[in-house]
Amino acid sequence: MMNFRTFILGLVASFGLPWLCLIVIPAMKYQQLTPVAYDKEKDGVEGFYPPAPINGQGQLIYIREGCNQCHTQMIRPAQLGLDGWYKGWGQDQEARPTTPARPNELRDYLGEKYALLGIQRVGPDLANFGWRAPEAAKLHVHLFAPRSVHDWSTMPAYTKLYKVQKIQGPSSDRALKLPKKFAVPAGYEVVPTEEADRLVEYLLSLKKDYPVPGQAAAVAAAAAPAKK
Missing domain, CATH: 1.20.5 (Single alpha-helices involved in coiled-coils or other helix-helix interfaces)
Structure with missing residues (x-):
């Protein structure tokens, strides 16, 4: 017993x-957790950290379409030898930034219904995608026809988020400018649905490397040299 x-x-x-x-x-x-105010003199930034939350509707569409199955949204500490800091991962767009931005912390996800850390990085990390994302119109083209941007892309085409419609009079000013290889039949055009717009707004809002109050990003990264 x-x-x-x-x-x-x-x-x-x-x-x-x-x-x-x-x-x-x-x-x-x-x-x-609650937002923390910046100290203008110490941080050189005004407002609150983290900034306004992401587009919640867009996040739900992102989850529904399974984007989080192939994309992470988490930058790990560079000293662990796991991530380092690569071109396009944040505000600094240099090929090999001299100072890696800080890793993500819990408060970065404040205001989000779900913290989409991800489970595998088949595609690039999207934690700071908003900094390197193209303009909305080009991002729509990428979502509708990923291989029009990279012919080697394994990303699925989210065609159901777009409407193929017959042109009535002048073309819509929102019609996607598709390469000839991916163009729809003559007399038709592709326009984003409301869900496509919300998803793009969400992707453009992903900027998680804002400085932490009392600990500027550059200072936080000084102890974590970029991986060579």
């Missing part, structure tokens, strides 16, 4: 403690 009780207690401890430490406690801490 005692062995059975010991077994049960060990089982509870084995599964209960990790669940408590990895899920319950972080969730409680996250719920208590």
Whole structure:
């Protein structure tokens, strides 16, 4: 009988403690977080951190379409030798920035219903995609026909988020400018639906390398040299 009780207690401890430490406690801490004001003199920035939350409707579409299955939204500490800092991952667009931007922290996801950290990086990380994203019109083309941008792309085409319609009079000023190879039949045009617009707005809002109050991004990264 005692062995059975010991077994049960060990089982509870084995599964209960990790669940408590990895899920319950972080969730409680996250719920208590609030935006933090910048100090203009110390931070050189005004306003609050993190800035306004992302487009919630667009995030739901992003999840529904399975984008988070192939894209992460998390920059890990460079000193772990896992990420480093690569061209296009943040505001600095140099081929090899001298100073890597900071890794993400819990408050970066404040205001988001879901923190889409991702499970694998088949496509590039999108934590800071808003900095390197093309203009909205080109991003729509990318979503409708990914291989029109890169012929090697494995990204699926989100054609159902767009409407192929017959041109009635002048062409719509929102019609996608598709390469000839991906053009629709003559007399027709492709225009974004409202869902496509929300998804693009969401992608353009992804900028998670804003400086942390009291700890500028450059200072935070100084202790984490870029991976060579």
